[in-house]
Amino acid sequence: MASIRVLVGTRKGAFILTSDSKRKKWSVDGPHFAGWEIYHVKGSPVDPDRIYASQTSSWFGQIIQRSDDGGKTWSQPGSDGNAEKAAASGMPQGKSNMFVYDTSDKSGKPLTTHQWYDGTQHPWEFARVWHLEPSLDDPDTCYAGVEDAALFRTTDGGVTWHELAGLRGHETGPSWAPGAGGMCLHTIVLDPTNKSRIFCAISAAGAFRSDDSGTTWKPINVGLHSEYIPNPTAEVGHCVHRIAIHPTNPNTLFMQKHWDVMRSDDGGDSWREVSGNLPSDFGFPITVHAHDPETIYVVPILSDSLHYPPEGKLRVYRSRSGGEEWEALTKGLPQEHCYVNVLRDAMAVDTAKPCGIYFGTTGGQVYASNDEGDSWDAIVRDLPAVLSIEVQNIS
Amino acid sequence: MIRVVLPHHLQTLARCDREVTVIVDGVVTQRRILDALEARYPMLRGTIREHVTLQRRPRIRFFANSEDVTHDSPDAELPSSIASGELPFMIVGAVAGG
Numbered sequence: 001m002a003s004i005r006v007l008v009g010t011r012k013g014a015f016i017l018t019s020d021s022k023r024k025k026w027s028v029d030g031p032h033f034a035g036w037e038i039y040h041v042k043g044s045p046v047d048p049d050r051i052y053a054s055q056t057s058s059w060f061g062q063i064i065q066r067s068d069d070g071g072k073t074w075s076q077p078g079s080d081g082n083a084e085k086a087a088a089s090g091m092p093q094g095k096s097n098m099f100v101y102d103t104s105d106k107s108g109k110p111l112t113t114h115q116w117y118d119g120t121q122h123p124w125e126f127a128r129v130w131h132l133e134p135s136l137d138d139p140d141t142c143y144a145g146v147e148d149a150a151l152f153r154t155t156d157g158g159v160t161w162h163e164l165a166g167l168r169g170h171e172t173g174p175s176w177a178p179g180a181g182g183m184c185l186h187t188i189v190l191d192p193t194n195k196s197r198i199f200c201a202i203s204a205a206g207a208f209r210s211d212d213s214g215t216t217w218k219p220i221n222v223g224l225h226s227e228y229i230p231n232p233t234a235e236v237g238h239c240v241h242r243i244a245i246h247p248t249n250p251n252t253l254f255m256q257k258h259w260d261v262m263r264s265d266d267g268g269d270s271w272r273e274v275s276g277n278l279p280s281d282f283g284f285p286i287t288v289h290a291h292d293p294e295t296i297y298v299v300p301i302l303s304d305s306l307h308y309p310p311e312g313k314l315r316v317y318r319s320r321s322g323g324e325e326w327e328a329l330t331k332g333l334p335q336e337h338c339y340v341n342v343l344r345d346a347m348a349v350d351t352a353k354p355c356g357i358y359f360g361t362t363g364g365q366v367y368a369s370n371d372e373g374d375s376w377d378a379i380v381r382d383l384p385a386v387l388s389i390e391v392q393n394i395s
Numbered sequence: 396m397i398r399v400v401l402p403h404h405l406q407t408l409a410r411c412d413r414e415v416t417v418i419v420d421g422v423v424t425q426r427r428i429l430d431a432l433e434a435r436y437p438m439l440r441g442t443i444r445e446h447v448t449l450q451r452r453p454r455i456r457f458f459a460n461s462e463d464v465t466h467d468s469p470d471a472e473l474p475s476s477i478a479s480g481e482l483p484f485m486i487v488g489a490v491a492g493g
Contacts, residue, residue, distance in 0.1 A: 035404055059454040059488045060404055060442040079438040094433065094440030100447055 004350050005070065005392040006358055007051065008366060009038035012384035014053055016071045019379075023356055023370040026379045032074060033065065040345055040388045042132050043070075047139040048392050052158060054129035054144070062128050064096045064144075066158050070394075077158035095160050099126050099144070099152055102165035114148065115177040124148050124168070131345060133188035137195075143214075145185035149176060149202040151214065164214040167200065172219060172236045179203030179239045179258075180304070186344055187243050191250045199253065199268060204229075204239035207255065209268050220268030224257060241284045242344045246293035254296050254323070256286040256344070261298055263323050274323020279310045285347035289372065290355040294322040297349075297357060297373060299342040307362075308339035316359070318373050332376035333367065340365070345388035352393060360386025397428055398483035405443070405486070409436040414483055423478040425457060426469040443486060458485040 006017040013031025032038075036055045044050040049070040055063040065074045077096040101124055103112070116122035127147040135141035140157040150168045152161040167185075176183060184203055191197035198210045199220075206221040219235050229237040239258035246252065255262040255271065259282050262271040275281035280300040289295035296319050302310045309315060314333045317326040340363035350356035357369045364383040367376045396416045406413055417431035426449075433440045444451050449469075451457075456465040460474040460482055476482040 034407070057404065059402075059452065060408075061445075061452060062441070063408065063438075076438045094437035097441040098446045 002352070003394045004352065004356065005043075005048070005394055006348075006366065006368070006379070007041040007043065007071070007388075007390040007392065008360060008383065008386060009041050009053070009345075009388035010360075010364070010384040010386050011037055014038040014041050014055075015380070015383060017366065017379050021352055023350075023352070023368060024377075026368075028380050029071070031384075032071070033063075036063070037128075038387065039128060039130050040132050040390075042134055042390045043392045044134040044139040044142075045136050048394055050134070050139040050157075052132045052134060052142050054132055056128040062097050062099060062126070064129070064158050064161075066096075077154075077156075078160075096158050099129070099146055099150075099161055100163070101126065101150060101168070102163040104165075113174060114183065115175055117178060121174065124150075126150075127182060130184045130186045131188055133190060136190050136192055143188045143190075143198075145188050145200060147182045147184040148178075149183045149185040149205060151185055151188070151200060153214065164210075166215050167208060167210070167217045170208070170217050170219070172205070175236060176202060176205035177237065187240070189243055189245055189253075191245075192247045193250055197250075197267075199243055199245075201240040201243050201255075203241065204258075205236045206238040207240050207243060207253075207268055220264075221271070222269065223264075223271030223273075224262065225260070225273075226258065228258070242286050244286050244288050244296070246288045249293040252293065252322070254286050254288060256283050256298055258282065258304060261286065261323060274319070276319070276324035276326055278317055278326050279315075279328075283342075284344040285342055285359065287347050287349055287357070290349045290351040291353065292320070292355075295320045295372075296322065297347065298326075299347065299359065301341060307341045312336055312338050314338040314340065314361075316357070316369075316373055316376075329369075329373040329376070331374065332369075332378075343387055346386050348389045348391045350391045350393055356391070358389050358391055360389045362386065396480045397423060397431070397477065398480050399428060399432055400483045400485045402486060402488040404488070405439060408442065409439055411436065416480075419478075423473050424470050425464065425467070425473065425484075428473075428484055429469075454489040456487045456489050458487060 002021045008015040013034045015030030019026045039054045041053040051067040053065040066077045113121035129144045131145040133143040144152040151164045187201035189199040201207045208217045209220045224238045226238045241256045253264045261275045263274045264271045283301045313335045316329040340361035347359040360366045362385040366379045369376045419427045
C-alpha cells in the first residue's frame with residue numbers, strides 16, 4: 001500500500017513521520033541522533049530506502065549518516081557501528097565525515113579566503129553540511145552543500161566526499177560574503193531533463209548554474225535587486241534563500257530571495273519579480289506543486305530583522321499563476337499570537353493526488369495539507385525547532 | 396591499558412560505554428591516546444580533532460589526574476596515573492552558557 005514518509009531535521013535530532021496515502025493519521029518515529037543538530041535528511045529518488053542525513057555539532061563537527069532501510073537503522077558510511085568489525089572491514093574508516101576543500105593545482109584556483117562581514121578577507125573554513133541532494137539516477141551519488149560555501153559530491157554512497165572546486169574557484173569567489181546564518185551553500189537543484197545541468201544557491205553570493213555536471217559555474221543573478229549591498233544589481237552578493245523548479249518544466253525557476261519572490265523562464269539567465277500582492281516578500285522557503293508547474297507556495301515573514309509572520313498570523317501563500325497573484329491559505333493554521341519562522345529547507349510537497357504540502361516551524365510544529373494547501377493539520381506540535389522537511393512517496 | 400572517558404554524544408556515535416580502554420605503546424601522550432582511540436573507533440575521527448590538521452576542536456577539553464591539560468602539547472607525557480590506568484583520561488565537551 002502506498003504511503004508517505006516525511007523526513008524532519010531539527011535542532012535536536014531527526015524524526016520520521018509516516019502515513020498512508022490518505023495522510024490523516026500519522027506515526028512519529030524519533031528522535032534519531034538525539035541531541036545533535038540535523039540540518040537535512042533526504043532520500044534517494046531511485047531507492048527511497050537509501051537516506052542521507054547531515055548530523056552536526058558545534059562541539060564535535062560534521063557527521064554523515066546513511067540508512068539503507070528507510071530510516072530504521074543508520075550508520076556512518078564506511079564505518080560500521082561495530083567498532084571491531086569496522087576496523088577489520090578494510091573500508092576507508094572515518095572518511096565519510098571528511099570535507100576537505102580542494103586546494104590542488106588541478107582545481108586551478110585554490111582559493112583560501114572570502115569576504116567577511118566587515119569586508120576583510122577571511123579564511124575558508126568548513127563548518128557543516130547544510131543540504132544533501134541525492135542523484136536522480138544513482139543512489140550512491142549525492143551532492144552536499146556546505147558552509148563555508150562549497151559543493152561536494154560522493155559517488156560511493158557517502159564513504160568519501162570530493163569538492164567540485166570549479167564553483168568556489170569562480171573568479172567572484174573572494175567577494176562572496178556570509179549571510180546572517182553563515183556563508184552556506186543551501187540549495188542544490190538537479191535538472192531531471194539534463195544530467196549536465198545543476199543549479200545551486202549561496203547566502204550571500206547568489207545563484208549559480210553549471211552546464212557541465214559541476215565542473216564550471218556561471219552566476220545567474222541578472223534581474224536581482226538587493227538594496228543591502230553596495231551595488232544592488234551586482235553579479236554576486238545577493239542573499240538568495242531558496243530556488244525551486246518543477247521537474248517537467250526545469251527552465252522555469254522560482255526564487256525566494258532575502259526580499260523579493262522572483263521567477264526565471266530562461267534557466268536563470270534572467271529574473272523578474274513576482275511578489276505581487278504578498279503581505280511581505282521576505283521569507284525563506286519556496287516550493288512548487290507536484291502536478292502543476294505554475295502553482296507555487298511561499299511563507300511570508302515580516303522582515304529580516306523580525307523573523308516571524310506578519311500580524312502574528314501563520315499564512316502560506318499560494319499562487320496558481322506562477323507568481324504575482326497570491327492567495328492566503330489559513331485554514332488550520334494559527335491566526336493570532338504566532339511568532340515562529342519557517343526556514344528555507346523546511347517546506348516540501350508529496351506527489352500524491354491531491355498534492356500534499358508540508359512545512360515545519362522553529363516552534364517545532366510540522367503542518368501538513370492533503371488538499372493542495374486549502375486546509376492544514378499539525379502532524380506533531382512540540383518537536384525541537386525544525387530545520388528541514390523532505391517528503392517521500394513510498395509505493 | 397589506558398582508560399578514556401567520552402562525552403555523551405561521542406558515546407552514542409561510537410555505540411560504546413562512557414568509559415573505554417585503549418592500548419598505547421611507549422610514552423603515553425594525548426596524541427597517542429587519540430590515535431589509539433580513533434583506530435579502535437574510526438567513527439570518532441574528526442569529532443575530537445580536525446581530520447587534516449589533527450588540531451583539537453575548539454570546544455573540546457582534556458583532563459588528566461584532575462588537571463586541565465587541554466592546552467598542553469599533544470606530545471607531552473601524561474601523568475603516571477593515566478599511563479597505569481589508575482585514573483581515566485577525560486575528553487570533555489566545553490560547557491558554554493548556563
